[in-house]
Amino acid sequence: MSDLVNSRLERYEIRERIGSGGMARVFKAWDTKLERLVAIKILHEHLADDPSFKTRFEREAKIVAAFDHPNIVRIFDYSSFERDGGTLYYMVMSYIPGQTLRRILEVLSERKDRLPTSSVIQITDDLAAALGYAHERGMAHRDVKPGNIILDDAQHAVLTDFGIARLTHSTRLTQDGVSTGTPAYMSPEQASGEAGDERSDLYSLGVICFELLTGSTPFADEGSLSVMLKHINAPIPLVSDVTGESNAKLDLFMQRALAKEPARRFQNATEFISAFRRVFRDDVVTSELLSVQDELTDKPTTIVPSPILSAAAQRTDAKPATQHTSLVQTISQVIRENPRASTGFFVLVAAIMALLIVTLIVASQQRAGEVPESMVSLMGPNTFRSRFDGRDLSDEYWPVNRDTRPFSEITEGRYVLTNDLANTAETFIYQGGTDYRNVSITMRATLLEQSDPESAVGIVFRYQDEDNYNVFAIDGLGRFSIWTRAEGEWRELRDAESRWTRSDAILTRGEENLLSVDIIGDQFTGYVNNERVVRISDATFSAGRVGIYVGAGENRSVVSVEQIQLSQSVPSMTGQ
Secondary structure, X not given: OHHHOOOEEOOEEEEEEEEEOOOEEEEEEEEOOOOEEEEEEEEOHHHHOOHHHHHHHHHHHHHHHOOOOOOEOOEEEEEEXXXXXXXXXXXXXXXXXXXXXXXXXXXXXXXXXXXXXXXXXXXXXXXXXXXXXXXXXXXXXXXOOHHHEEXXXXXXXXXXXXOOOEEOOOOOOOOOOOOOOOHHXXXXXXXXXXXXXXXXXXXXXXXXXXXXXXXXXXXXXXXXXXXXXXXXXXXXXXXXXXXXXOOHHHHHHHXXXXXXXXXXXXXXXXXXXXXXXXXXXXXXXXXXXXXXXXXXXXXXXXXXXXXXXOOOEEEOOOOOOOOEXXXXXXXXXXXXXXXXXXXXXXXXXXXXXXXXHHHXXXXXXXXXXXXXXXXXXXXXXXXXXXOOOOOOHHHHHOOOXXXXXXXXXXXXXXXXXXXXXXXXXXXXXXXXXXXXXXXXXXXXXEEOOOOOOOOEEEEEEEEEEOOEEEEEEEEOOOXXXXXXXXXXXXXXXXXXXXXXXXXXXXXXXXXXXXXXXXXXXXEEEEEEOOEEEEEEEOOOOOXXXXXXXXXXXXXXXXXXXXXXXXXXXXXXXXXX
């Protein structure tokens, strides 16, 4: 299949092979219609005639095509073509510049280095978010491993390869007694030949955490059968024993994450990541950022102005750790060892710089009212991400007011909002977009300790003006609600006995919550910490702007928003 390079597959120009697995090979290609780089996964010729493999391959395309999450690879298209008298099947995916976590770990192992806690938490958080999203939609991955994880150009983890994914409550296309997964990361039930479910994915994530923290998997052995038997029978090593650094909280966490029986593990991704963060509550858990100009080349240059995640790695020698290795330096070495990756990187940098210049011009003209509607559409008004740390151009479109009520400011990577008017609601509306219709909105926010217990924070959507909008909100007591405000009158959409409903998924004051709302037509689905809490329909407004809601109780409400993201909404495949 290597002769596909430099050939054309319908609208796609195949440029180079970038990977290969048991089911398929992956090529980098150019989409001539939309003028963008993509990755194309083509099923191996010898599998194309096997109905079971073909079905799995087609199912992966349909599964992931329904997903829209920043930490899961996107699927754009699925089709087939005739070649040498046979039919080959392929899917078109988003192209993610970067290296696999497997390759990064290999380089660190060669140096006897390992990642610091801050980087481990960031990677684990990304993967837990991806798995939680997939599990909520009824899908288990079943082969979570470093080789299926890519660190993108912003050093965020992206989960790929749902080749053996399955519906978590379905037995179709699952053969009893046949193990699925990769032995080093395989759950005991998978090693025993069972299908596995979302808790199996979390076991694999626990193995990855163990490896990130120690530099090795819990059970390292050359024989696959031996490793599988150890997953089934052998006790889990203590992280403290492997690293030589006592950490009782981490040892307890890992014993639960890697429990032999699924019922004794964390039951969902929210439980997993919440417990993992608590282990390091006294540590710095937010990754520091630094501007890198020449980390990725042998010679000094000023071509890379964007901030890159600092990821120093700690030595695992017998002596106490005293030296650190930057993850950027590690990736630099990987790129130097792969010249094609280096060339692609500079092409990417040039494209980013060009896009940055155009975006700045458009943003300036848009504020001046000089941008044609077609140009605004071309720049992608249907997606943005704000992290309030200078990395996202969208940060500037959030209102800042330090002098008069309500108060708002962007500081140290947070958007801090204060409503000190008792029993009132305030909205902070994003000014950079147009009216949004079918979108998904996700927000990480914390009601700070000084807030009134009954104060609330939420996602505003379909906003017309201050008297007409929808809001999905949680309060400081662990409750949620979803409203329509029309002509200044509030209406809780569920017609419940209590307008606010308690949920175990919601963390109370002082703890960060992840709020999400999927909006498709007149149907709204609300999630808190990856757990669905409400699905409701309302046709009061067909579209509108988005923003953040801050409601005060008897006393003031102070909210810290760490991130808010909007993207195109895609219906769930399972309808759950």
